[in-house]
Amino acid sequence: MSIVVQNLRRTFGTFQALRGIDLEIADHQLVALLGPSGSGKTTLLRIIGGLDFPDAGQGRVLIHDEDVTEKPAADRKAGFVFQHYALFNHLSVFENVAFGLEVRPKKNRPDKNAIRDRALELLRLVQLEGLEQRLPSELSGGQRQRVALARALAIDPKVLLLDEPFGALDAKVRKDLRRWLRNFHREIGVTTIFVTHDQQEALELADIVVVMNQGQIEQIGSPQQVYDQPATPFVYEFLGDVNKVRKPGRPDLFYVRPHEVRILFAGDSKAELHAKIEHLFAAGPSARLTLRLQDSRDTLDADITRQQLDEMGLSEGDEVGLQLALSS
Amino acid sequence: MSATVRPTQDPLWTRLLLIGCAVGFLALFLFVPLTLVFAEAFRKGIKVYADAITESNALSAIVLTITVAAVSVPLNAVFGVAAAWAIAKFSFKGKSLLLALIDLPFAVSPVVSGLVYVLLFGAQGLFGPWLRAHQVQVIFAVPGMVLATIFVTFPFVARELIPLMQAQGNDQEYAALSLGASGWQTFRKVTLPNIKWALFYGIILCNARAMGEFGAVSVVSGHIRGETNTLPLHVEVLYNEYNSAAAFACASVLSVLGLLTLGLKTFIEWRAGLRRRKH
Numbered sequence A: 001m002s003i004v005v006q007n008l009r010r011t012f013g014t015f016q017a018l019r020g021i022d023l024e025i026a027d028h029q030l031v032a033l034l035g036p037s038g039s040g041k042t043t044l045l046r047i048i049g050g051l052d053f054p055d056a057g058q059g060r061v062l063i064h065d066e067d068v069t070e071k072p073a074a075d076r077k078a079g080f081v082f083q084h085y086a087l088f089n090h091l092s093v094f095e096n097v098a099f100g101l102e103v104r105p106k107k108n109r110p111d112k113n114a115i116r117d118r119a120l121e122l123l124r125l126v127q128l129e130g131l132e133q134r135l136p137s138e139l140s141g142g143q144r145q146r147v148a149l150a151r152a153l154a155i156d157p158k159v160l161l162l163d164e165p166f167g168a169l170d171a172k173v174r175k176d177l178r179r180w181l182r183n184f185h186r187e188i189g190v191t192t193i194f195v196t197h198d199q200q201e202a203l204e205l206a207d208i209v210v211v212m213n214q215g216q217i218e219q220i221g222s223p224q225q226v227y228d229q230p231a232t233p234f235v236y237e238f239l240g241d242v243n244k245v246r247k248p249g250r251p252d253l254f255y256v257r258p259h260e261v262r263i264l265f266a267g268d269s270k271a272e273l274h275a276k277i278e279h280l281f282a283a284g285p286s287a288r289l290t291l292r293l294q295d296s297r298d299t300l301d302a303d304i305t306r307q308q309l310d311e312m313g314l315s316e317g318d319e320v321g322l323q324l325a326l327s328s
Numbered sequence B: 001m002s003a004t005v006r007p008t009q010d011p012l013w014t015r016l017l018l019i020g021c022a023v024g025f026l027a028l029f030l031f032v033p034l035t036l037v038f039a040e041a042f043r044k045g046i047k048v049y050a051d052a053i054t055e056s057n058a059l060s061a062i063v064l065t066i067t068v069a070a071v072s073v074p075l076n077a078v079f080g081v082a083a084a085w086a087i088a089k090f091s092f093k094g095k096s097l098l099l100a101l102i103d104l105p106f107a108v109s110p111v112v113s114g115l116v117y118v119l120l121f122g123a124q125g126l127f128g129p130w131l132r133a134h135q136v137q138v139i140f141a142v143p144g145m146v147l148a149t150i151f152v153t154f155p156f157v158a159r160e161l162i163p164l165m166q167a168q169g170n171d172q173e174y175a176a177l178s179l180g181a182s183g184w185q186t187f188r189k190v191t192l193p194n195i196k197w198a199l200f201y202g203i204i205l206c207n208a209r210a211m212g213e214f215g216a217v218s219v220v221s222g223h224i225r226g227e228t229n230t231l232p233l234h235v236e237v238l239y240n241e242y243n244s245a246a247a248f249a250c251a252s253v254l255s256v257l258g259l260l261t262l263g264l265k266t267f268i269e270w271r272a273g274l275r276r277r278k279h
Helices: A041-049 A093-102 A112-125 A141-153 A171-188 A199-205 A223-228 A233-238 A306-312 B012-041 B045-054 B056-089 B095-107 B110-121 B128-133 B142-153 B155-168 B171-178 B183-212 B215-221 B231-240 B244-278
Strands: A003-012 A015-025 A030-034 A060-063 A078-081 A159-163 A191-196 A208-213 A216-221 A243-246 A253-256 A261-265 A273-283 A286-293 A299-305 A319-324
Touching: A003 A041, A015 A041, A015 A216, A030 A041, A030 A199, A041 A060, A041 A078, A041 A159, A041 A191, A078 A141, A078 B171, A093 A112, A093 A141, A112 A141, A141 A159, A141 A171, A141 B171, A171 A199, A191 A199, A199 A223, A208 A223, A208 A233, A216 A223, A216 A233, A233 A253, A243 A299, A261 A299, A261 A306, A273 A306, A286 A306, A299 A306, B012 B244, B045 B056, B045 B244, B056 B095, B056 B142, B056 B155, B056 B183, B056 B231, B056 B244, B095 B142, B095 B155, B110 B142, B110 B215, B142 B183, B142 B215, B155 B183, B171 B183, B183 B244, B215 B231, B231 B244
Parallel strands: A030 A191, A030 A208, A078 A159, A159 A191
Antiparallel strands: A003 A015, A003 A060, A208 A216, A243 A253, A261 A319, A273 A286, A273 A319, A286 A299
């Protein structure tokens, strides 16, 4: 196991940030810690990296089977990347990347040429060759985050810890960098944990998604598992769009995703519910309908194909029948 | 002046009135007095001026002033950095108390702080008998003046650094630690370069006050001519003896030291601004 966390607790004053976390992460995996803000995901990451510590005696952290619970960050060989880069502004890109090698004690510090070769090699790896003399302020957000990554890799980390690595970037760069990181991880193979509150990012990027809420882990699984078989109502609601519906005559609440709602003509005998199209939005291959149920006053969202929309000739204000592929 | 009226533009007469007030005020209360200091200093000719500032008591006052500043400023730079570091980078019980204590010298009259040192270290003071037994003289001697100056100038460096260090946060330090740097390496290679200009600025303000301090130093010095008179005290002694030419000559030396400080401060602000634009 690359990283093991056992029964970890962390309290800030009266706020319980982590309430007993157990987690095992196998070698070479790319793991997403996913959750809303305040769920404890960043606290967990910082504790693994040694930038924060659990309550006294409350839990253990193991990296490569070594108990590092009491060890300071400097002795853990955990590469940490921050949301706002935390590059050293007064140092050049090259000096930033070389920092982790330059601060080593003299006896195991590589010589000047070796440091230089290693830093340049890393900059090539993150596709920033030629920019080594620039200052961080002269780079774009995406470039800065790649410098931060190269800097973290310079110490040959046992694990990579990324705290909302794309959080400060705009949508386009974010998407490109996400894809790039996916391939990059495949190439270097270092066990990596990244924190995100963006479900799309977690599902697209990670081998394993750890869904957190209020200081606890709700579910651990592959992206497909957590999306298709949510273990708790929280996971259901947090991952992807979901409608909460009450069927007539039945007291319990159902969860149904927008693409699981089938739209029928109002007179269709298979219709379980009847609704009116309140809003219709069509862009790209699918259309999103906002429907108001006739029996209750609830609304729900439905996604249908453009083809179906055109064939049925639907428009706002129309009455339709619904069939729900309910996954309770 | 362009013909288009900007929305925030006031009528011409308002602007002239406001600018006139500001300039008039500055001239009356700052520029004229400063010029007068030099005019008075040189009124009886360059010879009298030169004699006044090379006379042995004046020279010893200059040396003492510089000595006191040379001891207290570096110490306060170190204390200031330590206090700012603790306050900005850590959370601990009693943090707001520490912040309030740092501001204390600003709040308390320097004379009061001088008197406190007399009560502590004077012959009749708390530590007086012990100090006498070990033949250490604090009050009416240089150590007391250094202590009083340190107290009065303590807030300058810390106050300058705290807001900056709070704004910078801890991420860069954490990054350095996670890369394997020791605490000292992190401070020297990451924290210090980030606060460099603010630190210089604080040191300069601290130095200006250390050389100019009157109240606290006056209480603990005992006004022994040629021994425990700093420049500001020497100026007062000369003035009280109606030796106004010499008093103004020494005052002009203090003014020059002040102007140099101001020039250095402006230069540093300009450099720091240049760097900010670059970043």
